[in-house]
Amino acid sequence: MKILVPVKRVVDYNVKVRVKSDGSGIDLANVKMSMNPFDEVAIEEAVRLKEAGIATEVVAVSAGLANSQETLRTALALGADRAILIETDVELQPLAVAKLLKAVCEKESPQLVIPGKQAIDDDSNQTGQMLAALLGWPQATFASKLVVNADKTAAAVTREIDGGLETIEIALPAVMTTDLRLNEPRYATLPNIMKAKKKPLETTTPAALGVDVAPRLKTLKVAEPARRSGGVKVADVAELVEKLKNEAKVI
C-alpha cells in the first residue's frame, strides 16, 4: 500500500516569532525554518509502516515556495521514497492545499494519507479533514495509535479527544492526521541525508494540477497579543478568586 505524507515548511518551533512593525504579518526574513513537527510524526509513522512491511511506498508532498524542497529532502532523509513539490508563490490556505492534495491523490492513489494535525504557523487544523471530505474518504484526526488490518482494507485508529481517547475503525483509503503522541520521530542518519539527495523529487504547479489556489481569507492585520500586566496585588482570597474568574477567566 502506498502512503502519501504532506509536509509543510514552517518557522522552527524554537523560534520566537516577531510581528512586523507595520502589522502586515510575521517577520520571516532569515528565520530558521524546519519541517512542521506534526509532519515529522507523520513521516515517521509512514516509514515505520514501510519498515514493518505494511506500506510499499512513502511519497512526501509539499506545496509552496521553491525552498520547500529542503523540507522534502528532510522527508526523504527520514525515509520517504520520493517527493512531489507543488511550487507556487501564492499564499496557500488549507482549502487550497486540500484541493492540491486531492489532485495528487487522484494521480497517486494512495491507500492512506497522513497529514500532521495542524501546522504550527497558522494553527488552522483543517487540511486533513478537508482533504478527506473532498475525496469522500473517512478520516481519523489527532491519532495517537494506528493499527492497519491484515488485509489492508481498514485501520483502527486511537484518537486524542477531549477527556481521553477513542478508537475508531475506518475503511481505507482514508486520511489520518497525527498528534504528537503517535510516535517519536527519529533523527535522520547521515547516510540517509546523503542518499536523499539522489532520491526523485518531482515538481509540479497548481495550474498543472488544475487547482485554483486563490486565498479565501484576507489577513487585514497581525498584532502582538497584549503583554502581561504584571504585579497587581490583590487584598484577599475573595478578590483573587474574583479576578481569576472574571478578569483572567482561567477558572
Next chain:
Amino acid sequence: MSEYVAPLRDIQFVLKELAGLDQVAQLPGYEDATVDLVDAVLDEAAKFAEGVLSPLNIPGDREGAKWSANGSANGDGPGVTMPAGFKEAYALFAESGWTALQSDPEWGGQGLPKLVGAAVTEMWKSANHAFSLCPLLTGGAAEALSLCGSDTLKKTFLEKMTSGVWTGTMNLTEPQAGSDLSAIRSRAEPQADGSFRIFGQKIFITYGDHDMAENIVHLVLARTPTAPEGVKGISMFVVPKFLVNADGSLGARNDAWCVSIEHKLGIHASPTAVMAFGDHGGAVGYLVGEENRGLEYMFIMMNAARFGVGLEGVAACERAYQRARDYARDRIQCVETGVRGGPRVPIIRHPDVRRMLMSMRAHAEATRALAYVVGAAHDVATRHPDTATRRRNQAFVDLMIPVVKGWSTEVGIQVASTGIQVHGGMGFIEETGAAQYLRDARISAIYEGTTGIQANDLIGRKMAREGGATLNALIEEMRALDADLGQASGEHFAAIHRRFAAGVEALAEAGRWIVDTYGVDVRAASAGATPFLMLLGIVAGGWQMARAALIAQAKIDAGDTDPFYQDKIVTARFFADHILSQADGLADCITFGAPGVMALDEDRF
C-alpha cells in the same frame, strides 16, 4: 532557561563566504559536499546536538563517569560506567552515522571534507564537551591506522571504528612522560607469531574505558627491546580491549585494564583512565607500520586532534556566550545607566555587561572563522590537483594549527570566565550552569599539547626553521586585505582599517624578531613564544573578521537586508577596537619582554 541552539547562521556564513565551501566542493572526492547537502547535514547535526547531546551536558557533569573494581561488563575486572543516558546517546550517535562523517568511504565513511567536519564537531563540543571526546579520539585513531597500519589491521579494525561500534584511544602519556614523550618506558616484547606483548602504565587516557561500545581500540606507544633511546625509539601498537577473531567476532579479553580514573576539574563525564597493560602476563599488541616510527605516526592524529581541540575553544565561546546573553536579557537589576529613577532594566542594557557580551560574541565569531578557514585549507592541501597549491595550503595549515589550538582554547577559557562574570553571583553557583563551561574549557589549553608546547612548535618548527616564509606570505595577504579596508567607507571600516593595519605591522615586527632571535638566543625567543601565538591568533582572527565585514558590506550594497550583515560589521569593529588593539602591546611584550622573563635566578623564585 538557556538551551544550546546551534549558531547555524554564522556557521553557514563562515562556511560559504569565508572558508570557500564552493571551492572545497570542487575538489576531487568532495563533489557531494554541495551547499544544499551541507545545509541538510548541518540542520540535522544541529538537531542532534540540541536534542540529544546538550540535555546530557549538565547531568553528565553532575553524575560523572564512575570506575569500580568490578565495573567491567561481566564483572570480571575493573571498568567504567558512563553517566545515565550516555550509552544510549552514543548508540544513537553511531547509528546516525555521525562517527563516519569524515572517514574514508572504503571503510563505510561518508568522506566529507574536514571543513564540514569542523562545523559539525563544533556543535558536538558546544552541546557536550565531555561526550564529544569519544568520537574525536576514535576518529584520530582510525586516521592513524588507515594511514600507517597494515591491510590486516585496517580490515580488522577500521570498519567497526568508522561505524562507531568500536571506539579508539591514544595512549601516550606515562607518569614520567607527559609533555616529554622521549621518556616513555612502556615495553613491547616480540612474540613468535609476529605480535607483541605490551607492558606498562599509561595515564590520562581519554575514554580509556567505558560501557558505550563493545570494544575499544587502544593505540599505544611503547619501546621494543632493540629500540634506541629517546623519541626515535618509540613504536606504535594496536592493543584492543578484546582480541578480534579471524571472522571479526570478539575473542578473549586482552590484558589491558583501566585501573582507575581521575577526579578532574571538568569534563566529568569523560573518563580519564589510568591504563595498565600487561599486569597479567602481557597485553597482545600489533605493530602499526614500522618499528621506531611511532611518534611520527602519532603526530598524524595529533594534528587532527589539535585542530579538534581548537574547535573546543570555539565551542566554549559560543556556548558561554549564549547562556550569558540569555541571562542578561532576563535578569533585571538597576535602573538604566545615566537615568535617574525609572524602572529597573535587564542587565543587557548596562554598558559593561554589553561590553562583556560583545567580547564573547566577537571571540566566538573570530575563532570560528579562523578555525574553519584552516579546515578548508587542510582540504585543499590534501585534495587539490595542483602540487604548488597543495603545498602552499599545507604550509598555511601547519603554521596555523598551533594557533587554532592554542589561541582558540585560551580564548575559550577567557570567554567562559567572562560568561560567569555576566551572571554575577549566580555565575559562581553551579546550578546556574555557567561555571561548568569554565571547568570544562580549562583542559582544552592543556591536552594535546599545552599552549606553551603549541607556541614552541609555532616559533620553532613552523617559523624559524623556514625563516618565517609562510608567516611572511600570510602577512602579505593580510596587507592586501588591509588595502581593501582602506577603500571601504564608513566609520566602522575606518576603525577596522586603523586597528588591522597596526595589528599586521605589529605581527610583522614581532615575527621578524622571533625568526631573527631564534637562531642566536632561543631562550629569549621562547620567552615570547606564547605571546606571539596569541598575537598571531588575534591578528589572524581580526583578518577573518575584517574579511567578513567587507563581505557583509558587499551584501548590504547589493540590497540584502538581512540584519546579520550589519551585526557582522559591528562585531568586526568591536573586535578591532577591543581585541586587535592589544596587538601592539603583545608585540612589545615579545620583543622587549625576554629579559624580564629570564633575568631572575632560579633560586630567587
Next chain:
Amino acid sequence: MPILVIAEHDNAVLKPATRNAISAATQIGGDIDVLVAGSACAAVAEAAARIAGVTRVRLVDAAHYADHGAENLAALVVANAPGYSHVLAPATAAGKNFLPRVAALLDVAQISDIVAVVSTDTFVRPIYAGNALATVQSVDPVKVISVRGTAFEAAGEASPVSVEALAAGPDLGLSRLVGRELTQSARPELTAARVIVSGGRALGSSDNFHSVLEPLADALGAAVGASRAAVDAGYAPNDYQVGQTGKIVAPDLYVAVGISGAIQHLAGMKDSKVIVAINKDPEAPIFQVADYGLVGDLFDVAPALAAALR
C-alpha cells in the same frame, strides 16, 4: 441570514463550550439556530433551547449520529447549511474534527479558533501558538467558524425556544467507533496541565507540602509542582521540580505558593498565561512576574483559596 451553531454533547448533557460558541454567534448578530445531532438526545435539545440568544433548536435523532463521527455529522450539516450565513462550532477536539469537512464540502474557508468578532465577515484568531493575533476577513458566502471557548462568555439561560425535528441524513458507513477510554479524575501530568499549583520551601515539610497543596490542586483540577528548594529539602519528589533544571511548564494558570521566585524557577514557568503568587514576603521576586499577587501566610491563604474554589 441566520447563524447555525452546532451543539457539542454526549447525547445526555450539552457541553458548556456550546454556550461560548452561541455567545460568539450573538456578537456576529442575527437569528441563531442550534443543531443538535445525536441519538436519544432530546434532553440536550431541551437544554440548548434554554440558552439565551438561541432562536430555535433543530434536532436530528438517529443512531448513526450517536458517536458524532465526522463524516456523517459533516454531511448532515452541509445538507442543512443552505440559508445560513455562518456555521459555528466550538473549537474543541470534536469541533475541530468535523467542521473543516463542512467547510470543504461547502467550498469555503474555515476560520479556526476565533477569539474576537470584528464584524460579520472579520474575525481575530491566534496564530503561531498565540504569539500573534491575525485579523482575517472572509470573502466566502458562508463563514464556517470554530470558536475558542475561553475568549467568549458562556451564554446564559433564557426561556425555552422551540425544538424542531429534522430528517436524518444517510449513514455513510465510513467509520465506526470501537471504544472510548476517558481519563478518570487523576491529577494531570505537569507539562500537560492547564493549571499547576506549585509549592516552595516555605511549606516547611513534606507533610505540609501535601496537606496544603493537594486540596488546592484538587479544587483547581491542577497538577502539583515544586521549586528546587522544596525538592532539595525533600518536601516533594524530583519529578515535581519546575524550573531551569526541572520541568518547563506553560499552563493557563500557575499558582506559586510560598515560592520566592529564584531566577531558575522563573525560567521554568514564566511563559504561563496567568501567574498567581502567594507569599508572605511582599518583596519576593515572584511578585514581579505574577499577574496576581497575594501577600499573606500561605497556611491561611491556600486553604481559604481551596475552600473558595470548591
